[in-house]
Amino acid sequence: MFSFQKQFHFLTTSALAILLAVSMSSCDLVSSDDDGDDKLSPPVTYEFKRDGESTVAYPGQMDRRKMVAEMTAYVSEADAGNEISEQTLIDMYTNAGGNGGGHFSFSSDRQLSNKVFPPKADNNFYRDIFARAAAASKKDTTASNGQAGLLEREQSGGTILVSKKGHEFTQLVEKGLMGSVFYHQVFNVYLTDGKIGPQVENEELVEGENYTAREHHFDEAFGYFGAPQDWLENSEASGKFWAGYASEMGGVSSSDKLSASTIMDAYIKGRTAIVNENEQVLDEQVSTLYEHLELLTAATAVHYINSTISQLSNGNQGEAFHALSEGWAFVNAIKYSPNRKLSTDQINTILNTHFGENGNFWEATPSGLRDAKALIVDNYPALEPVKDDL
Amino acid sequence: MNFTYRSTSLLILVLAVFSWTACDVGESGSDDGPDFDREAMLANFGENIIIPSYDALVDSLNEMATAADNFSADPSTATLQQLQSTLKSSRLAWQRVNLFNFGPASNNLLRTSLNTYPTDTARIEENIDSGDYTLGTVSNQDAVGFPALGYLLHGIGANNQEIVSAYTDDPDASERMQYLEDNVDFIQQKASTVAQEWSADQEDYLTMFLSQDNLGTDAGSSLSMLINAYIQHYERYIRDGKIGIPSGVRSAGVARPQATEAYYAGYSKELALANLQAVQRVFKGITFPDGMNNRGLSDNLEAHDETELVDEIESNMDDAISSVQALNDPLSQQVQNNNDKVQSAFQDLQAVVGPLKTDMTSVLGITITYQDQDGD
Numbered sequence: 044m045f046s047f048q049k050q051f052h053f054l055t056t057s058a059l060a061i062l063l064a065v066s067m068s069s070c071d072l073v074s075s076d077d078d079g080d081d082k083l084s085p086p087v088t089y090e091f092k093r094d095g096e097s098t099v100a101y102p103g104q105m106d107r108r109k110m111v112a113e114m115t116a117y118v119s120e121a122d123a124g125n126e127i128s129e130q131t132l133i134d135m136y137t138n139a140g141g142n143g144g145g146h147f148s149f150s151s152d153r154q155l156s157n158k159v160f161p162p163k164a165d166n167n168f169y170r171d172i173f174a175r176a177a178a179a180s181k182k183d184t185t186a187s188n189g190q191a192g193l194l195e196r197e198q199s200g201g202t203i204l205v206s207k208k209g210h211e212f213t214q215l216v217e218k219g220l221m222g223s224v225f226y227h228q229v230f231n232v233y234l235t236d237g238k239i240g241p242q243v244e245n246e247e248l249v250e251g252e253n254y255t256a257r258e259h260h261f262d263e264a265f266g267y268f269g270a271p272q273d274w275l276e277n278s279e280a281s282g283k284f285w286a287g288y289a290s291e292m293g294g295v296s297s298s299d300k301l302s303a304s305t306i307m308d309a310y311i312k313g314r315t316a317i318v319n320e321n322e323q324v325l326d327e328q329v330s331t332l333y334e335h336l337e338l339l340t341a342a343t344a345v346h347y348i349n350s351t352i353s354q355l356s357n358g359n360q361g362e363a364f365h366a367l368s369e370g371w372a373f374v375n376a377i378k379y380s381p382n383r384k385l386s387t388d389q390i391n392t393i394l395n396t397h398f399g400e401n402g403n404f405w406e407a408t409p410s411g412l413r414d415a416k417a418l419i420v421d422n423y424p425a426l427e428p429v430k431d432d433l
Numbered sequence: 434m435n436f437t438y439r440s441t442s443l444l445i446l447v448l449a450v451f452s453w454t455a456c457d458v459g460e461s462g463s464d465d466g467p468d469f470d471r472e473a474m475l476a477n478f479g480e481n482i483i484i485p486s487y488d489a490l491v492d493s494l495n496e497m498a499t500a501a502d503n504f505s506a507d508p509s510t511a512t513l514q515q516l517q518s519t520l521k522s523s524r525l526a527w528q529r530v531n532l533f534n535f536g537p538a539s540n541n542l543l544r545t546s547l548n549t550y551p552t553d554t555a556r557i558e559e560n561i562d563s564g565d566y567t568l569g570t571v572s573n574q575d576a577v578g579f580p581a582l583g584y585l586l587h588g589i590g591a592n593n594q595e596i597v598s599a600y601t602d603d604p605d606a607s608e609r610m611q612y613l614e615d616n617v618d619f620i621q622q623k624a625s626t627v628a629q630e631w632s633a634d635q636e637d638y639l640t641m642f643l644s645q646d647n648l649g650t651d652a653g654s655s656l657s658m659l660i661n662a663y664i665q666h667y668e669r670y671i672r673d674g675k676i677g678i679p680s681g682v683r684s685a686g687v688a689r690p691q692a693t694e695a696y697y698a699g700y701s702k703e704l705a706l707a708n709l710q711a712v713q714r715v716f717k718g719i720t721f722p723d724g725m726n727n728r729g730l731s732d733n734l735e736a737h738d739e740t741e742l743v744d745e746i747e748s749n750m751d752d753a754i755s756s757v758q759a760l761n762d763p764l765s766q767q768v769q770n771n772n773d774k775v776q777s778a779f780q781d782l783q784a785v786v787g788p789l790k791t792d793m794t795s796v797l798g799i800t801i802t803y804q805d806q807d808g809d
Binding site for chain 2: 187198209352356363406408410413
């Protein structure tokens with residue numbers, strides 16, 4: 044009698060423990076579906092080895108991330124009212140003399156200027172910005188409609204230097220390059236068949252290195268994302284650039300549509316599939332990356348449109364133009380995605396009509412901003428449930 | 434045996450609750466006690482205060498539009514006076530809704546569209562001159578709304594006769610009339626849009642405001658949005674905007690008469706007073722227009738046994754109201770002639786902020802999500 048009761052308790056407890064485990068795993072976003080044939084199962088972090096040594100390397104991407112960071116820091120000196128030089132910006136952009144004309148804190152044989160979206164339009168865009176930012180920084184004027192100059196940021200303090208249309212130069216440079224170099228290189232170069240397709244060398248190691256060409260190309264696509272290799276596992280490791288935004292946007296929703304781990308997982312599984320030469324898994328992961336990286340840009344754009352409206356509703360024009368400058372660059376970045384759900388016409392409408400006639404932020408209206416948001420959400424239905432929380 | 438059974442059940446219960454809360458990221462609710470119905474309080478705000486107040490504003494703006502048509506058809510001091518008086522009642526009606534700058538109001542930039550001041554008279558004159566303007570743009574924010582109408586109906590002549598002649602005899606009379614009418618239209622459109630977005634028979638923001646998902650006290654909840662908008666409005670747009678800044682608290686004590694809300698029309702104090710009374714009514718939950726004392730923030734605090742805090746807030750609000758009452762219109766003259774009284778009204782207004790912003794929010798479990806800001 045006594046032992047029966049005990050056993051009964053044991054059973055109830057076990058049943059509940061199972062229920063509990065099930066209910067807990069429903070929170071768990073990482074699913075593991077092992078393929079029986081694979082030699083390697085996806086590791087927890089982006090760590091891959093051959094003969095005990097790491098095969099992961101993306102020094103070129105690290106260099107270019109540093110270049111963008113240091114250029115951004117230089118342009119932002121103009122936000123504080125200091126003069127900046129066009130030549131310095133060009134030297135950093137083209138990495139003159141292997142050290143940005145003496146303006147980088149490091150040396151490198153890479154450059155940003157030969158990696159921007161071809162053929163010429165983007166290159167001209169940046170050179171034009173450098174000239175205009177430098178000229179505006181010399182004038183020491185307050186910005187107004189049609190007049191480049193400084194605008195006060197009402198909440199964060201300080202000022203920003205904006206073009207005559209109200210675009211913040213720092214954002215055009217930083218977020219712009221995130222699109223026309225990082226994003227473009229991932230989408231149109233490193234995740235393409237020419238770089239990671241089955242015909243790319245995956246047996247012979249690249250001379251002097253511990254990786255194959257195919258492995259390395261995928262790592263380069265990972266490097267431009269901006270996540271540390273132990274991202275999301277190590278809570279201390281924070282993502283930069285795109286990975287930083289993935290964390291931020293993922294934070295607003297419990298849905299895996301915007302989860303940062305969806306992207307990180309796809310990178311890890313994709314790289315594993317290259318090691319295993321499992322073409323089907325690789326294809327799946329690559330399409331996840333295309334889809335979710337694009338969704339991330341769209342989500343970030345909506346986030347900044349929301350922020351613009353809310354800042355304007357409190358009369359914070361400087362904050363609003365800062366947010367809209369970010370929004371401008373994120374909407375613009377969508378055009379680098381070969382599968383983009385927004386057409387180039389729609390992107391142009393957002394940038395040059397919804398964000399103000401001819402892209403002039405001073406001519407922006409709340410209804411235009413709301414139209415822009417609606418157009419993006421229409422094309423990315425995954426954003427519908429979170430569009431006001433972003 | 435019994436003991437074992439109970440402790441097992443307890444363990445299971447605890448684990449189950451724990452596992453459930455671990456997944457739950459949405460609602461969080463502070464316990465308001467058995468006698469308090471938060472949903473009913475929000476319904477009182479939405480149905481009995483916010484929506485009728487927007488409707489009253491829209492009605493008043495419709496009357497202003499009619500008066501503007503009459504003035505345009507037959508410009509005279511009589512039709513001008515009629516228009517001036519509808520402007521004043523509309524600006525008073527605005528004081529009952531401006532504290533709800535969230536949801537539809539925020540999305541449509543209602544406050545910045547209707548009431549950015551001081552108005553930029555140079556920009557207004559430029560727009561009239563060129564005839565080429567879109568009133569809803571960022572660059573025209575300080576050339577539209579009530580303050581712009583204040584200038585156009587009170588500020589362009591020494592008396593009503595002169596003002597009428599600016600619309601009849603001046604070379605740009607018809608362009609000026611056009612700008613006046615466009616501006617009246619613009620205000621009417623904006624306010625109607627917001628009223629429609631709230632309205633249950635139109636876009637129905639009310640349903641979202643009262644939905645179960647938004648009944649908590651977390652950052653996106655209805656109560657959090659309402660309280661944040663309410664306190665931010667009190668701090669930044671009443672204490673600072675209506676009283677502090679004109680009295681010079683942001684300009685080293687140097688008065689700024691032109692920064693008063695109704696600089697040209699001369700009833701800034703009256704507007705401030707109306708706004709403070711609206712703040713007080715929301716605190717108490719008094720309905721509009723019938724003035725019934727229903728559930729409000731004070732009742733929510735009392736459900737937490739915070740009667741003393743309620744008394745403190747109400748008594749500080751009363752003090753602030755009396756010291757604003759003691760000021761004279763035009764406030765722009767008072768800040769130049771007897772600014773001490775304005776500055777002491779600012780101090781009395783300030784005394785409400787602490788108990789509202791720190792004590793009330795902590796009792797109700799609301800986080801302040803807007804940022805403080807220095808300067809204007």
